[in-house]
Amino acid sequence: MSMFKALVVRKTETGQSVAVEQWTDADLMEGDVTLRVSHSTVNYKDGLALTGKAPVIRRWPMVPGIDAAGIVETSSHPDFRFGDAVVLNGWGTGETHLGAYAQKTRVKGDWLVPLPAGLTAAEAMAIGTAGYTAMLSVLALERHGLKPSDGPIVVTGAAGGVGSVAIALLAAAGWHVIASTGRGAEADYLKALGAAEVIDRAELSGPARPLAKERWIAGVDSVGSHTLANLLAMTRYGGAIAACGLAQGMDLPSSVAPFILRGVSLLGIDSVMCPKPRRLEAWARLARDLDKGRLAVLTSTIGFEALPETAAAIMAGTVRGRVVVAIG
Ligand code: NDP
Numbered sequence: 043m044s045m046f047k048a049l050v051v052r053k054t055e056t057g058q059s060v061a062v063e064q065w066t067d068a069d070l071m072e073g074d075v076t077l078r079v080s081h082s083t084v085n086y087k088d089g090l091a092l093t094g095k096a097p098v099i100r101r102w103p104m105v106p107g108i109d110a111a112g113i114v115e116t117s118s119h120p121d122f123r124f125g126d127a128v129v130l131n132g133w134g135t136g137e138t139h140l141g142a143y144a145q146k147t148r149v150k151g152d153w154l155v156p157l158p159a160g161l162t163a164a165e166a167m168a169i170g171t172a173g174y175t176a177m178l179s180v181l182a183l184e185r186h187g188l189k190p191s192d193g194p195i196v197v198t199g200a201a202g203g204v205g206s207v208a209i210a211l212l213a214a215a216g217w218h219v220i221a222s223t224g225r226g227a228e229a230d231y232l233k234a235l236g237a238a239e240v241i242d243r244a245e246l247s248g249p250a251r252p253l254a255k256e257r258w259i260a261g262v263d264s265v266g267s268h269t270l271a272n273l274l275a276m277t278r279y280g281g282a283i284a285a286c287g288l289a290q291g292m293d294l295p296s297s298v299a300p301f302i303l304r305g306v307s308l309l310g311i312d313s314v315m316c317p318k319p320r321r322l323e324a325w326a327r328l329a330r331d332l333d334k335g336r337l338a339v340l341t342s343t344i345g346f347e348a349l350p351e352t353a354a355a356i357m358a359g360t361v362r363g364r365v366v367v368a369i370g
Contacts, residue, residue: 048144049349051092053102058094060350071140073148074119077128079112080370081163082142083170084344084352084361085203086289091136092353100138107142108135108314109170111163112370119151127157129325131171132314143349145369155321158329167366168341169328172203175313177324179204179262179284180211182309186282190216193259193278197221198243199289201228204264206363209235210336211328212262220258222246222269228362234339246272247290252299260284267291274300274308286311289359340364 045064052059070076091098091106099106110130114122122128133153135141140148157166183195195212199205200221212219213236221237222245223229229240243265250271256278263270264287273283274296285308300306316324340363344352348367355361 046145047346048105049107049346051099051102051104051106058099060092062346065144065146067146067148070146070148073150075117075122075128075151075154076115076146076148077110077112077130078115078370079110079142079145079147080368081111081167082107082367082369083109083167083172084349084356084365084367085109085171086287086356087171088136089353089356092350093357095357098137104136105140105142105144105147106136107144108132108137109167110135110142110147111157111166115146117151122151122154127163128154129157129166130154131174131321132316134314143346143367143369152318155318155325158325160329164343164366164368165334165337168337168364169207169332170203170364171313172364173207173328173332174321174324175286175311176204176208176211176262177328178311178313178316178320179208179286179309180215181320181324181327182284182311183260183262183282186307186309188260188282190218193281194218194220194238194257196258196261196273197237198246198261198269198273199223199264199287200232200237200240201225201362202264202289202359203361203364204262204287206235206340207332208262209237210333210340211331213237214331214333214336224359225362231339231362235336243269248272250275250296252297253303256304263287265290267293268295270294271296274306277304277306279304280306282307282309284309284311286313341366343368
């Protein structure tokens with residue numbers, strides 16, 4: 043039986059250990075499709091799993107990695123055959139199911155989407171869960187009826203993965219994008235992605251008043267906590283904020299004032315269990331709308347061995363944009 047390398051996290055008495063191991067197919071979990079993983083990526087959640095900073099891993103040992111792009115090696119699923127190029131995001135991979143930081147993984151075919159036409163495996167992982175979540179946020183705002191002519195849009199965690207892709211998508215769609223970042227030195231980067239204005243995240247990170255001066259009609263928030271409360275308090279009448287993250291915190295110290303006095307809406311975004319039709323819609327829109335030049339600007343690439351240090355960097359908030367991991 044052929045061996046392949048896997049980055050394995052094991053539980054120890056003091057916490058967890060991370061090491062590259064040689065595994066065989068017999069180590070993989072149940073599933074009707076086995077993939078040769080060519081590329082993965084590092085999302086915030088992968089950082090949490092690899093560093094052990096939050097209890098993301100709920101099965102031991104675990105191969106982290108919530109996103110994979112690769113080629114079908116074997117399949118008994120009717121939709122997939124040997125040689126098909128596919129993308130995997132979420133569904134518990136890297137949490138309860140062995141994930142993408144291995145040269146092979148075995149999953150349910152129902153979790154897979156075909157690699158969208160026009161994207162390479164590396165580009166799909168440059169997008170990854172962070173970028174697909176940015177697209178889900180844009181789709182939610184569109185379904186709410188919001189459009190660029192309604193007013194500006196704010197994007198928080200702007201220099202991070204979700205934020206960077208959201209800026210590129212929204213700017214391409216014609217929005218006036220206000221990028222909120224703690225990294226003022228990245229202003230030129232954010233403008234290269236399409237941001238019209240860059241503001242200091244400190245403006246939004248303190249306790250919010252119930253209502254404040256109206257600054258935008260919409261927002262994509264990957265930060266949560268006081269930042270989300272401030273976004274809501276500063277949203278114009280009838281606007282909406284898509285909430286997808288918790289980089290500042292999981293709390294929401296807000297009031298009902300924006301909802302009942304300005305008709306503001308809070309749109310919840312989940313990528314992990316998102317139903318397949320919406321995933322396919324998001325990936326089709328990403329393949330169509332995301333400018334390849336801007337995707338290249340926000341992407342860096344690492345090798346397998348750099349995963350632990352990159353996980354620590356994303357937790358420290360020093361990773362810019364998106365990171366592709368060359369696995370194969
Ligand atoms: P990144 O680490 O790439 O980006 C997060 C960004 O948030 C940072 O770059 C930083 O941006 C900002 N930030 C970090 N700490 C703080 C803080 N204390 N206060 C304010 N801003 C802060 O992560 P991702 O983009 O991959 O993920 C972002 C968030 O979205 C995470 O919480 C993640 O769990 C969540 N997420 C949720 C998904 C879902 O399904 N709902 C899917 C994917 C991600 P800057 O330096 O510009 O200020």
